[in-house]
Amino acid sequence: MMRMSPLSLDLWWLPRAASLGLLAFVIFGPLGNLLLWAFTEKWYYPHTLPLEYGLSFWSKVFSARGNALESLSNSVLVACLTVLLSLALAVPAGYALARLKLPWRGAILLAFLIPQAFPNLTVYVNIARLFYQIGLNGTILGVVIVHTTHGLVFAVWIATAAFSAVDHELEQAARSIGAGPLRTFFDVTLPLALPGLMASAIFVFLESLDEFTGSYFVGAPDVNMLPLLLYTAGSGGNYQIASITAVLLLIPSIGFMLFVERFLKADVLSRVGH
Amino acid sequence: MTTRLTGLLLVLPALAMVLLFFILPLSASVIGAFEVETGFGLANFVKAFDFYSQDMLFTLVIVCLSTVLIGLLAIAIGGYLTLGENPRAVAILRNLYRWPMFIPFIVVGQVMRTFLAKNGLMNSTLAASGLIDPAQAVSLLDWRGIVIAFVWKQTPFVALLVAGSMASLDRGTIEAARNLGASRLRILVEIVVPQVARTIMVGLILSFVTMMSVLSVPLMINAQSPTMLTADIAFRINAYGDYGTANALGTISLVMSAAAALIYLRMTLRERS
Numbered sequence: 001m002m003r004m005s006p007l008s009l010d011l012w013w014l015p016r017a018a019s020l021g022l023l024a025f026v027i028f029g030p031l032g033n034l035l036l037w038a039f040t041e042k043w044y045y046p047h048t049l050p051l052e053y054g055l056s057f058w059s060k061v062f063s064a065r066g067n068a069l070e071s072l073s074n075s076v077l078v079a080c081l082t083v084l085l086s087l088a089l090a091v092p093a094g095y096a097l098a099r100l101k102l103p104w105r106g107a108i109l110l111a112f113l114i115p116q117a118f119p120n121l122t123v124y125v126n127i128a129r130l131f132y133q134i135g136l137n138g139t140i141l142g143v144v145i146v147h148t149t150h151g152l153v154f155a156v157w158i159a160t161a162a163f164s165a166v167d168h169e170l171e172q173a174a175r176s177i178g179a180g181p182l183r184t185f186f187d188v189t190l191p192l193a194l195p196g197l198m199a200s201a202i203f204v205f206l207e208s209l210d211e212f213t214g215s216y217f218v219g220a221p222d223v224n225m226l227p228l229l230l231y232t233a234g235s236g237g238n239y240q241i242a243s244i245t246a247v248l249l250l251i252p253s254i255g256f257m258l259f260v261e262r263f264l265k266a267d268v269l270s271r272v273g274h
Numbered sequence: 275m276t277t278r279l280t281g282l283l284l285v286l287p288a289l290a291m292v293l294l295f296f297i298l299p300l301s302a303s304v305i306g307a308f309e310v311e312t313g314f315g316l317a318n319f320v321k322a323f324d325f326y327s328q329d330m331l332f333t334l335v336i337v338c339l340s341t342v343l344i345g346l347l348a349i350a351i352g353g354y355l356t357l358g359e360n361p362r363a364v365a366i367l368r369n370l371y372r373w374p375m376f377i378p379f380i381v382v383g384q385v386m387r388t389f390l391a392k393n394g395l396m397n398s399t400l401a402a403s404g405l406i407d408p409a410q411a412v413s414l415l416d417w418r419g420i421v422i423a424f425v426w427k428q429t430p431f432v433a434l435l436v437a438g439s440m441a442s443l444d445r446g447t448i449e450a451a452r453n454l455g456a457s458r459l460r461i462l463v464e465i466v467v468p469q470v471a472r473t474i475m476v477g478l479i480l481s482f483v484t485m486m487s488v489l490s491v492p493l494m495i496n497a498q499s500p501t502m503l504t505a506d507i508a509f510r511i512n513a514y515g516d517y518g519t520a521n522a523l524g525t526i527s528l529v530m531s532a533a534a535a536l537i538y539l540r541m542t543l544r545e546r547s
Contacts, residue, residue: 016363020370027373029396030389030426034381037388048398089291092284100281106542108285115296116480118531119487121507122524125517126299126306149295156288210378212490213504227380227490234384234494243388246381253376272435272476 031250037243057240067224072248075226078140078215079208082147086155086204089148091197094159095185098166109160112153120150121213128217138222146214147207154203161271162196163189196268202256209249304528307521318522325506325519330526332500336417337485337530340424345478347429352436352470353462357448375430383494386423390414390495419495420502424485432477439473440466472541479538483531503527 037043041052061068096102097109115123127146128137136142166189174184190197212227220228226249234242310317323330351371358364374382389396390413397411414422443466451461467474492502503523510520 012360016360020363020366023367023370025399026426027370029399030385031373033389033395034385036395048393048402089288093288096281096284100277100284102281102285103278108289110539111289111292113480113535114292114300116483118296118300118483119504119524119527120296121487121489121504122303122521122528123296123299125507125511125520125524126302127295129517130299130302145291145295149291152288152291206376206378210376210380212378212380213487216489227378230380230384231490231494234387239384239388242384246384249378249381253378253381254373257372257376272473 034243034246034250037239038247040240057244061241061244068226068229068245068248071224071226071229071245074140074223075209078143078147078223078225079205081140081144082151082208083201083205085144085148086151087159087197087201089152090155090159090200091190093156095163095189097156097160098163099189109157112156115150116153124214124217127214131218137218138220140223143215143219143223143225146218147211148204150211150214151204151207154207155200157272158196158200158203158268159193161268162193162200164271165196165268166192199268206253206256209252300528303521303524306517307525309518309521318518319526321519322522322526326503326523328500329503329506332417333486333502333527334530336420336424336502337482340421340428340485341478341482343421343425344429344432344481345474347425348432348436348477349462349467349474351429351433352440353458353466355437356440356443356466357458357462359458371433372430374426375434377427379427379488380490380494382423382427383491386419386426386491387415387494390419390422416496417500420492423491423495424481424488428481428484432474432481435473435477436470439470443469475538475541479534482534486527486531 036050038057039053039055040050041054041056043050097105102108124146131137131142136145170188170192171184174188175181179187210227212231215223215225215228216231219225226245230242230245230249233245307318308314308316351367354367355364358367377385388394391397392411392413394413396414397406397408400406401408401411447465448461451465452458456464487504489504489508492505493508496502503526507520507523510516510523
């Protein structure tokens with residue numbers, strides 16, 4: 001570590017503060033604008049700031065006639081079911097990819113990328129056609145299936161990384177003192193991989209909450225979800241309702257963002273996709 | 275042999291999910307792209323190129339430009355987090371950069387639609403600080419708005435991956451180069467980036483294909499022509515129920531993404547050999 005004189009240290013704070021300040025404006029400026037809209041009663045050009053603030057749009061959104069509550073509970077329900085289904089599929093798959101000798105391991109890992117690696121819009125259009133024939137279109141289950149397929153790459157890749165980050169010698173030690181393979185898995189491997197698995201659950205949850213295209217084609221108009229509510233309000237020019245819905249979607253996102261590094265450690269991160 | 279079989283059985287349910295609910299409809303869309311009234315033909319593609327060749331270029335330019343910007347910013351952020359010598363600045367940056375990461379695309383679209391508008395907070399801040407004349411304020415809600423929205427949303431994700439990968443590098447070489455008098459920029463470019471190149475590529479390709487499939491941002495920021503292929507596909511279906519042309523457009527964006535995936539695949543294969 002080099003020692004710098006106090007004077008040069010002070011000078012270095014100028015570019016530092018300028019770039020950090022610019023970054024802060026770039027990140028929080030747009031969010032601030034959203035918050036302003038969420039609490040605006042009246043705002044039109046050319047006024048720089050809203051003319052009146054208030055909560056009347058909030059009570060409108062949460063009134064019995066507004067469909068925000070239904071959209072919110074649908075969104076959370078779908079996201080939770082998606083996490084359950086994804087983990088049920090990703091934990092065994094991730095363990096196998098990390099620990100067992102698999103033929104075509106690279107190809108299998110890549111296969112989970114396919115739902116993210118190809119533009120999914122036409123796929124959802126065709127899924128909607130297919131689901132319509134078998135009665136899954138416009139159902140919660142239909143949306144959960146679409147979201148799970150889409151989020152599986154995060155679930156499987158992070159689960160694989162989490163399992164490969166677990167020290168192999170600990171498992172061998174458990175085996176050598178007589179624990180069976182299942183006991184070793186549930187008592188040693190799984191608890192050690194748990195933070196990584198939590199991270200993959202968080203990614204999947206947020207992917208599901210974020211998902212617009214699939215819900216738009218498979219869910220709407222029977223299954224109302226928050227992103228759909230935001231979109232219809234925004235394209236109808238009702239920026240207050242759209243912004244309030246956006247704030248509702250932001251709360252879990254930012255909450256998870258603040259804690260993600262507690263779950264996603266560097267040793268797991270560096271193994272993602274390997 | 276039995277562990278191989280167990281392994282395959284454990285992976286199978288997840289693979290089946292992808293096969294049934296993605297690859298199957300994907301094939302349906304590719305086949306549908308070639309289906310015309312008289313059987314199979316290229317009529318859908320002819321129509322797609324006639325109507326939307328400008329949008330294809332527009333999409334490619336926007337997504338490539340965004341990917342490059344995301345890569346540069348992610349390396350800059352990861353690099354400063356790894357090599358930065360002022361703990362306080364590093365801590366501020368660490369807490370700052372990842373805010374947009376988990377913000378849903380649909381929210382990003384709404385946020386940017388208000389922020390970048392002619393009377394949005396960006397222009398009013400610039401005008402209030404005297405940097406621009408209020409009369410000169412322009413709306414950025416065109417291709418620039420889409421690029422800004424993409425970069426804003428995707429950079430933290432790639433930066434998180436890159437910074438994590440950089441943090442697990444061996445500090446010895448970095449310290450050694452530092453002691454020999456190499457500048458931090460040179461260390462970043464010549465020592466750090468080559469070692470995390472694979473993570474950078476993984477992050478960038480995931481971002482590339484994500485941006486290729488996002489419908490909400492182009493719809494909300496710039497739905498008039500020229501626009502991105504995703505908006506065109508939604509329009510063909512909602513307005514005309516025209517699955518043929520929509521599937522042809524989908525196949526074209528699929529080819530673009532496949533090119534990006536191929537680059538990744540070739541890189542991994544070269545590394546293995």
